[in-house]
Amino acid sequence: xxxxxxxxxxxDLEPSGIRRFFDLAASMEGVIxxxxxxxxxxxxxxxxxASILSLEEGYTSYTANPGIPELRQEIAYYYASxxxxxxxxxxxxxxxxxASQAIDLAIRAIVNPGDEVIVVRPSFVSYLPVVQLVGxxxxxxxxxxxxxxxxxxxxIEAAITxxxxxxxxxxPNNPTGTVMDKKSLADLxxxxxxxxxxxxxxxxxxxxxxxxPHTSIASxxxxxERTIIINGFSKGFxxxxxxxxxxxxxxxxxxxxxxxxxxxxxxASTTAQYGALEALRNGWDDVVHMKKSYQRRRNYIVxxxxxxxxxxxxxxxxxYAFPSIRPTGLSSVEFxxxxxxxxxxxxxxxxxxxxxxxxxxxCSYASSMDHLQEAIRRMERFVSSYLxxxxxxxxxxxxxxx
Amino acid sequence: xxxxxxxxxxxxxxxxxxSIDTIAKMIDLSVEETAEIxxxxxxxxxxxxxxxxxxxxxxxxxxxxxxxxxxxxxxxxEVGFDEIARRIYRYDEVKSVYLMSGAYDLSVTVEGKSxxxxxxxxxxxxxxxxxxxxxxxxxxxxxxKHDGTIFDEGDSDKRIVVSP
Numbered sequence: 001x002x003x004x005x006x007x008x009x010x011x012d013l014e015p016s017g018i019r020r021f022f023d024l025a026a027s028m029e030g031v032i033x034x035x036x037x038x039x040x041x042x043x044x045x046x047x048x049x050a051s052i053l054s055l056e057e058g059y060t061s062y063t064a065n066p067g068i069p070e071l072r073q074e075i076a077y078y079y080a081s082x083x084x085x086x087x088x089x090x091x092x093x094x095x096x097x098x099a100s101q102a103i104d105l106a107i108r109a110i111v112n113p114g115d116e117v118i119v120v121r122p123s124f125v126s127y128l129p130v131v132q133l134v135g136x137x138x139x140x141x142x143x144x145x146x147x148x149x150x151x152x153x154x155x156i157e158a159a160i161t162x163x164x165x166x167x168x169x170x171x172p173n174n175p176t177g178t179v180m181d182k183k184s185l186a187d188l189x190x191x192x193x194x195x196x197x198x199x200x201x202x203x204x205x206x207x208x209x210x211x212x213p214h215t216s217i218a219s220x221x222x223x224x225e226r227t228i229i230i231n232g233f234s235k236g237f238x239x240x241x242x243x244x245x246x247x248x249x250x251x252x253x254x255x256x257x258x259x260x261x262x263x264x265x266x267x268a269s270t271t272a273q274y275g276a277l278e279a280l281r282n283g284w285d286d287v288v289h290m291k292k293s294y295q296r297r298r299n300y301i302v303x304x305x306x307x308x309x310x311x312x313x314x315x316x317x318x319x320y321a322f323p324s325i326r327p328t329g330l331s332s333v334e335f336x337x338x339x340x341x342x343x344x345x346x347x348x349x350x351x352x353x354x355x356x357x358x359x360x361x362x363c364s365y366a367s368s369m370d371h372l373q374e375a376i377r378r379m380e381r382f383v384s385s386y387l388x389x390x391x392x393x394x395x396x397x398x399x400x401x402x
Numbered sequence: 403x404x405x406x407x408x409x410x411x412x413x414x415x416x417x418x419x420x421s422i423d424t425i426a427k428m429i430d431l432s433v434e435e436t437a438e439i440x441x442x443x444x445x446x447x448x449x450x451x452x453x454x455x456x457x458x459x460x461x462x463x464x465x466x467x468x469x470x471x472x473x474x475x476x477x478x479x480e481v482g483f484d485e486i487a488r489r490i491y492r493y494d495e496v497k498s499v500y501l502m503s504g505a506y507d508l509s510v511t512v513e514g515k516s517x518x519x520x521x522x523x524x525x526x527x528x529x530x531x532x533x534x535x536x537x538x539x540x541x542x543x544x545x546x547k548h549d550g551t552i553f554d555e556g557d558s559d560k561r562i563v564v565s566p
Contacts (some may be wrong), residue, residue, distance in 0.1 A: 035564035296428040
């Protein structure tokens with residue numbers, strides 16, 4: 001097919017760096033994957049059963065565009081009870097097709113062509129493209145492991161211009177697992193109020209915060225009226241395939257998002273919404289159980305990486321470790337490809353999340369302990385061979401000096 | 403019992419073969435500290451035994467028959483149900499004994515090589531004990547789930563190898 005049929009917007013979009021790596025990994029047998037961005041738990045039976053029951057009772061038609069009222073009510077209650085932030089379930093809550101659609105709607109609702117959106121990187125692969133799709137200009141702020149991937153006030157301030165409309169943050173973060181502490185969020189909030197900016201806060205991993213309770217930036221002074229919260233059921237309730245997310249925010253913005261949602265999507269899946277309703281009402285024991293399991297695996301994999309020579313900051317949330325692979329002397333793509341070919345372990349090269357991810361790999365620990373232990377055994381073998389050869393090279397370089 | 407001790411128990415209950423090194427990493431303690439916790443729990447008989455959950459149905463030639471028996475008994479003054487429970491659990495054929503509320507008093511799990519052997523045990527040993535008033539025997543036809551482990555469900559990972 002000729003490229004002339006394609007829109008310029010579609011043509012200009014870069015394909016996801018993960019996609020290329022996925023094709024390579026999927027073609028191989030016996031791969032242990034640390035490349036997955038989703039829970040290894042199956043959705044709890046009570047949630048699945050609630051959805052089955054909704055089908056049996058004949059709930060097979062459209063729902064209201066913003067979602068079934070009971071679900072919006074439960075979402076508002078969830079945020080009120082957890083963060084002490086009151087949202088009107090009828091006007092300020094929108095049920096979406098996954099958090100991904102909620103991000104897209106948020107951007108489309110607020111960004112004019114030419115508006116700038118600051119994106120903290122390393123970041124989820126879709127943030128920059130969704131800004132570009134509406135003619136906006138993504139302005140990356142690149143963080144490093146020196147600050148545990150938390151942006152400094154100075155970095156953000158330096159990126160703000162008169163065209164800046166919003167800042168997009170994700171905490172706990174994909175891919176680094178970093179949780180922005182309350183102080184960092186407060187500093188950021190102060191900047192946003194001073195410069196009259198919107199914050200799009202992706203809180204999809206909020207239930208997976210291990211060392212301290214999760215803080216929503218919307219709960220800080222002056223922020224509720226300028227924050228669009230993005231969240232969903234995929235990670236906390238292990239419901240990735242259900243494609244169910246939600247957004248909370250100021251009425252004007254949520255209603256604008258709703259207009260786009262009703263014209264493009266109509267409503268989220270009815271069956272999934274009934275499952276999600278059960279999740280919020282009765283699914284919390286399972287969330288606690290899954291979180292505890294991830295936390296132990298986090299502890300295991302981070303200490304193991306340190307032991308095999310890959311320095312790794314301790315991520316406070318999500319289910320990703322983001323170790324440095326610099327001691328091997330390989331780039332993140334070289335490391336990931338060689339590891340896959342030589343040891344059949346799939347990880348995601350850090351550079352697909354932006355240039356500041358270079359020198360790192362994203363490793364999901366949402367895998368059984370058996371798989372994690374085997375992956376670590378293989379990675380230890382792999383890393384030690386490269387560490388030995390990079391040390392030899394270093395000593396040769398020293399000995400050949402005049 | 404402190405939080406770390408409970409964590410050790412939860413990990414070991416799920417997988418009794420987990421190495422101390424791995425458990426130490428999982429609960430973020432040193433190997434020495436973890437070993438000390440485990441020894442303490444073993445000494446106190448909180449960890450009673452390290453057992454495996456085995457699906458004997460998959461073992462060719464295995465003909466183990468299991469039955470759950472509802473037992474009504476007469477409790478004795480001062481020792482209540484404990485004395486009769488002790489008499490019952492000492493038989494090798496008996497794998498578990500629970501004191502129950504409701505329609506009967508003791509739930510006894512018995513294993514034998516054949517239905518006849520189990521039936522013989524119940525009729526000749528169990529039913530003839532002084533305190534036993536009646537027994538109702540239920541043979542186990544198929545085991546679907548035991549101690550939280552599902553036997554007939556494949557645990558294949560349905561996720562794609564790499565995803566965002």
